[in-house]
Each structure stands twice: as structure tokens, then as C-alpha cells.
Amino acid sequence: MSPPNEIEAAIAEVVDGAYVVAMFHSSIDARLWVQASRVEGEDLLLCEAVSDEFVGRHDQLAPGTLERLSALGWGESPADYTRWEAAATPEDRAALADILWRTLVEAFGHEPERGPDVDLLDEG
Numbered sequence: 001m002s003p004p005n006e007i008e009a010a011i012a013e014v015v016d017g018a019y020v021v022a023m024f025h026s027s028i029d030a031r032l033w034v035q036a037s038r039v040e041g042e043d044l045l046l047c048e049a050v051s052d053e054f055v056g057r058h059d060q061l062a063p064g065t066l067e068r069l070s071a072l073g074w075g076e077s078p079a080d081y082t083r084w085e086a087a088a089t090p091e092d093r094a095a096l097a098d099i100l101w102r103t104l105v106e107a108f109g110h111e112p113e114r115g116p117d118v119d120l121l122d123e124g
């Protein structure tokens with residue numbers, strides 16, 4: 001299950017400085033997302049995955065999601081799930097695209113036949 005090309009391309013835009021954040025929403029539920037952000041003074045990208053706090057006031061992530069996020073290497077922070085990832089080389093960006101894509105599909109239940117909705121933001 002290879003990630004769609006638009007994920008790696010969006011990560012490259014963040015690394016190159018054109019944007020600050022690349023956010024990928026599940027096209028089946030826009031409340032489910034992962035993102036990679038440039039942080040001033042850091043060589044790594046800050047990656048985040050949605051948590052119950054951001055899904056909605058009366059909603060929660062599906063049962064088992066937290067366990068799947070943990071199994072994929074996401075660490076819990078007070079507001080969401082985070083990890084720091086290298087993205088300096090094409091190989092780094094491909095590996096990061098794979099992590100983000102697998103998170104959407106394996107943790108959040110995104111249908112792999114459908115690409116994600118991509119938002120490129122010039123401020124965090």
C-alpha cells in the first residue's frame with residue numbers, strides 16, 4: 001500500500017519553505033487528519049495526528065484507534081499525537097509519506113483507493 005504521490009509532494013513543499021504545514025484529511029471524514037509542520041529552528045518536521053480533543057465536542061475516535069496510533073509510533077501529547085521526523089532527503093520524505101498514509105488508512109480507517117484531501121498552509 002504505497003502512499004499517493006501528492007503526500008510526498010506536499011511534504012517537499014513544506015521542506016522547501018513554500019508552506020509551513022501540509023495537512024492530509026481523510027476524504028471519508030475530514031475530521032480525521034495527519035499533518036507535517038516546519039518549526040523554526042528545528043531540522044525535523046513536527047508531525048501530528050488528530051486526537052479526541054479535535055474530532056468534535058460530542059465525538060471520539062473509533063475504538064482501537066489509540067492503540068493503532070501507538071503501534072504506528074505516535075506519542076501522545078496533551079492535545080494530539082505527535083512525532084518528529086526527518087524530511088531532508090527524498091528517502092526521508094518517502095518514509096514520512098508512508099507513515100502519514102498508513103496512519104490515515106490503518107488508524108483512522110481511510111479507504112486506500114481514495115486519495116487524501118491535501119491542505120497546504122503558509123502559517124501554523
